Amino acid sequence: MAEGAPAIPGAADRLPGNGGAGAALRRFMSGRASGVLLIVVLLALWQISAEHWVKSENWPPLTAVGQAFLDGMRSGELPAVFGSSLYRMGIGFAIGAALAVVVGLLMATVRLVHRTLEPLVELLRPIPIPAIVPPLILLLGLDDKLKIFIVAFSTFFPVLVNTVQGVRAIDPVPLAVARTFRHSRARTLVRVVLPASLPYILAGLRISLALALIVTVVAEMIAGSAGIGYYIVTMQYAMRAPDMYAAVFVLAAIGYALNRAFLAAERRLLHWYRTDRSA
Amino acid sequence: MTLTRRRFTAAAAAGAALPLLATRAHAQAVKLRVSTIPIIDTAGMQVALAKGFFKDEGLEIDTTPTAGGAAGLPALAAGQVQIAFSNIISTVLAEKQNLGFQIISGGSATSDAPPDLAGLVTKPGAGLKTGKDFEGKSIAVNTRNNIIWLYARAWVKKTGGDPDKVTYLEVPFPQMIDAVRGGRGDAAFVVEPFFSAGRAANAVELVAWPYNSTQKRIPVAQFVASKAFIAANAGTIEKFVRAYNKGVDWMNANKGSDEWAGIIAGYTRLKPEQIKSIGLPLFDKTVDPKGIDETVALMRDHKMIEGPVDTKAMLYKTAVTAVK
Numbered sequence: 001m002a003e004g005a006p007a008i009p010g011a012a013d014r015l016p017g018n019g020g021a022g023a024a025l026r027r028f029m030s031g032r033a034s035g036v037l038l039i040v041v042l043l044a045l046w047q048i049s050a051e052h053w054v055k056s057e058n059w060p061p062l063t064a065v066g067q068a069f070l071d072g073m074r075s076g077e078l079p080a081v082f083g084s085s086l087y088r089m090g091i092g093f094a095i096g097a098a099l100a101v102v103v104g105l106l107m108a109t110v111r112l113v114h115r116t117l118e119p120l121v122e123l124l125r126p127i128p129i130p131a132i133v134p135p136l137i138l139l140l141g142l143d144d145k146l147k148i149f150i151v152a153f154s155t156f157f158p159v160l161v162n163t164v165q166g167v168r169a170i171d172p173v174p175l176a177v178a179r180t181f182r183h184s185r186a187r188t189l190v191r192v193v194l195p196a197s198l199p200y201i202l203a204g205l206r207i208s209l210a211l212a213l214i215v216t217v218v219a220e221m222i223a224g225s226a227g228i229g230y231y232i233v234t235m236q237y238a239m240r241a242p243d244m245y246a247a248v249f250v251l252a253a254i255g256y257a258l259n260r261a262f263l264a265a266e267r268r269l270l271h272w273y274r275t276d277r278s279a
Numbered sequence: 280m281t282l283t284r285r286r287f288t289a290a291a292a293a294g295a296a297l298p299l300l301a302t303r304a305h306a307q308a309v310k311l312r313v314s315t316i317p318i319i320d321t322a323g324m325q326v327a328l329a330k331g332f333f334k335d336e337g338l339e340i341d342t343t344p345t346a347g348g349a350a351g352l353p354a355l356a357a358g359q360v361q362i363a364f365s366n367i368i369s370t371v372l373a374e375k376q377n378l379g380f381q382i383i384s385g386g387s388a389t390s391d392a393p394p395d396l397a398g399l400v401t402k403p404g405a406g407l408k409t410g411k412d413f414e415g416k417s418i419a420v421n422t423r424n425n426i427i428w429l430y431a432r433a434w435v436k437k438t439g440g441d442p443d444k445v446t447y448l449e450v451p452f453p454q455m456i457d458a459v460r461g462g463r464g465d466a467a468f469v470v471e472p473f474f475s476a477g478r479a480a481n482a483v484e485l486v487a488w489p490y491n492s493t494q495k496r497i498p499v500a501q502f503v504a505s506k507a508f509i510a511a512n513a514g515t516i517e518k519f520v521r522a523y524n525k526g527v528d529w530m531n532a533n534k535g536s537d538e539w540a541g542i543i544a545g546y547t548r549l550k551p552e553q554i555k556s557i558g559l560p561l562f563d564k565t566v567d568p569k570g571i572d573e574t575v576a577l578m579r580d581h582k583m584i585e586g587p588v589d590t591k592a593m594l595y596k597t598a599v600t601a602v603k
Contacts, residue, residue: 056457137357238549239549
């Protein structure tokens with residue numbers, strides 16, 4: 001249900017449809033046009049405000065941001081900056097997510113593991129990463145290791161919590177069937193438990209994906225010498241607000257693209273889940 | 280035994296590489312990791328890098344710039360870097376905690392007379408002139424309990440005000456001018472290049488030079504290493520400081536030139552024309568212990584530290600007499 005679909009399914013269909021204007025309105029309401037229109041209006045407001053109302057080095061007109069974006073892409077600096085961040089983020093995300101699924105399955109199926117880990121998980125989960133960066137520097141240094149750990153740490157908890165929830169929410173019938181057929185524990189885990197809890201796990205992964213991008217940038221802002229976060233801070237201190245906003249825009253676009261890509265992957269993985277539900 | 284083509288190529292390549300390896304081993308460069316901040320204060324080091332002065336000394340410098348420099352001393356304590364660029368307040372606080380650091384060379388200092396590299400500004404026509412006027416008002420500082428905050432307080436006290444009756448707002452330097460312009464703070468103690476930009480735009484009015492009216496030639500920041508590393512690598516430290524000093528000499532001789540502005544623009548990302556128009560710190564090769572004493576006295580006065588500090592012990596010999 002995480003699609004970018006209209007909030008009320010079928011709402012558009014219920015609009016009075018008499019003639020061309022009605023049809024156009026209906027198309028407008030059901031498509032993405034209204035969302036795009038809002039963004040365009042906000043951007044126009046930005047341009048006008050920067051030109052006429054707000055006088056500040058920190059509020060450049062959009063045209064200047066666009067120019068900075070083009071310059072950054074042409075020189076190859078922006079792609080390099082984003083590449084290095086996405087690389088670290090990807091590794092951290094993969095490690096954190098894989099660990100979380102394994103630990104989550106264990107916690108949900110072995111009571112002792114759950115009892116042992118649960119208090120620790122609940123204590124660690126709310127810690128804001130910037131608060132523990134100085135001790136982490138002590139242990140992990142300033143390089144990729146530090147940032148990858150931070151991303152993995154942040155990715156871990158949403159996926160873990162969702163995995164545990166997902167396993168708990170499994171319909172008891174298939175489990176009983178597996179028992180009747182005397183499937184081994186491992187086989188049941190892989191063939192029944194894992195697929196059945198996949199919708200929950202994927203929801204956790206999607207939360208973590210957005211979080212991973214944010215945390216990567218924050219870590220680079222605090223202790224970075226490369227990547228988007230460092231670039232944004234450097235440009236801020238160099239009084240180059242257009243370059244800073246260009247990076248922020250690319251960041252937003254990448255966040256959006258990652259989410260869309262994830263949704264597409266999710267749809268393919270969970271085709272059975274959706275048809276199940278609508279049946 | 281028959282050699283496959285790939286093996287043969289590999290063997291040939293290895294053979295070809297051997298003499299190369301041998302010469303490398305002969306004149307092996309010593310690697311140093313240095314924590315820096317991408318601000319104009321570290322220009323001496325960047326010049327030494329750009330002009331190859333470190334290489335001439337057989338040093339290979341790997342810089343890890345951190346914005347704001349918050350990671351410098353923790354990284355030094357952890358041994359992640361061998362040398363860190365640190366401001367004097369942080370270094371003194373580290374000394375009080377017995378972290379075992381020593382200053383190995385000078386860095387940046389404020390000037391002997393105005394203009395300074397930072398000034399106290401208000402909205403034009405705000406009418407706030409002395410520390411007394413600021414009682415009940417607010418001053419934006421980048422962080423509390425550090426150098427800007429300390430000298431803002433010192434200036435308030437010196438000009439007849441009670442520093443405890445002033446509110447100190449934490450505002451990052453890039454946003455300070457906006458904060459004053461938008462009335463979110465009554466004043467800001469703001470550094471270059473934001474200071475010059477704000478004045479050029481007539482957004483703010485200069486009230487005072489808190490640095491200069493409190494203390495001349497404040498030793499703002501220096502290069503620091505751990506005593507253990509210095510003891511084990513005295514020769515390397517001397518080489519580093521010698522190359523750094525060469526960088527400082529070159530910079531002081533070429534200040535304002537296009538090459539100089541280009542080097543600074545390269546790592547700060549400031550625009551070259553901007554660099555030529557802003558107030559600069561002094562780039563010192565050595566540190567006068569008396570300057571640190573004065574700063575330490577202020578820190579004590581404003582309750583940042585208690586008890587004495589042996590400032591002479593904080594200075595390694597290369598920071599006292601310039602390495603030739």
